[in-house]
Amino acid sequence: MNMSCLRYSFTGASIPEGVNTIYIPFFPDQSGSGLGDLSDRLNTSLINRFVNQSRLQLASNLDVADAFIEGRIQSYSNRPFSIGGNEQASQNQVNITVQARFQYSTSEEALWNKSFSGSFTYDPTEDPINGELEAASEALAQIANNMFNDAVSNW
Numbered sequence: 001m002n003m004s005c006l007r008y009s010f011t012g013a014s015i016p017e018g019v020n021t022i023y024i025p026f027f028p029d030q031s032g033s034g035l036g037d038l039s040d041r042l043n044t045s046l047i048n049r050f051v052n053q054s055r056l057q058l059a060s061n062l063d064v065a066d067a068f069i070e071g072r073i074q075s076y077s078n079r080p081f082s083i084g085g086n087e088q089a090s091q092n093q094v095n096i097t098v099q100a101r102f103q104y105s106t107s108e109e110a111l112w113n114k115s116f117s118g119s120f121t122y123d124p125t126e127d128p129i130n131g132e133l134e135a136a137s138e139a140l141a142q143i144a145n146n147m148f149n150d151a152v153s154n155w
Contacts, residue, residue, distance in 0.1 A: 015056065022069065023061060023062050025070055027042055031074060065105055067104050069147060075097040079093055080092055091124075119142075
């Protein structure tokens with residue numbers, strides 16, 4: 001019986017040898033969201049996952065990095081979200097899609113190059129501005145988490 005449930009570790013113990021630094025530039029926001037800090041929020045989420053939760057160090061530029069992740073914020077939507085049944089709760093859902101690629105500096109090809117999506121709902125009647133910003137942050141955190149998991153699964 002093969003008990004290979006623990007294929008990889010989220011502590012960064014299984015990061016390949018020689019990969020010690022990662023460069024995470026700001027992703028341009030091409031979504032037209034109207035939220036001025038989506039790039040900052042995504043960058044913070046990515047650093048939190050790739051640097052704070054692994055042994056990787058943040059590289060200051062591409063020339064000194066062993067790996068890098070780059071991309072762009074593709075789309076953003078904030079739409080009413082209905083809950084089925086008798087509940088007539090007023091909810092909005094923020095959806096964000098980010099195109100990204102992860103690559104080792106020594107490699108010609110990306111480990112992956114694809115789109116990641118995240119979504120989060122909030123109640124716009126409570127605090128519409130902060131509710132939307134919180135939902136955007138949660139959606140970006142999901143995206144960063146999925147990027148990290150996809151990178152780790154290759155380690």
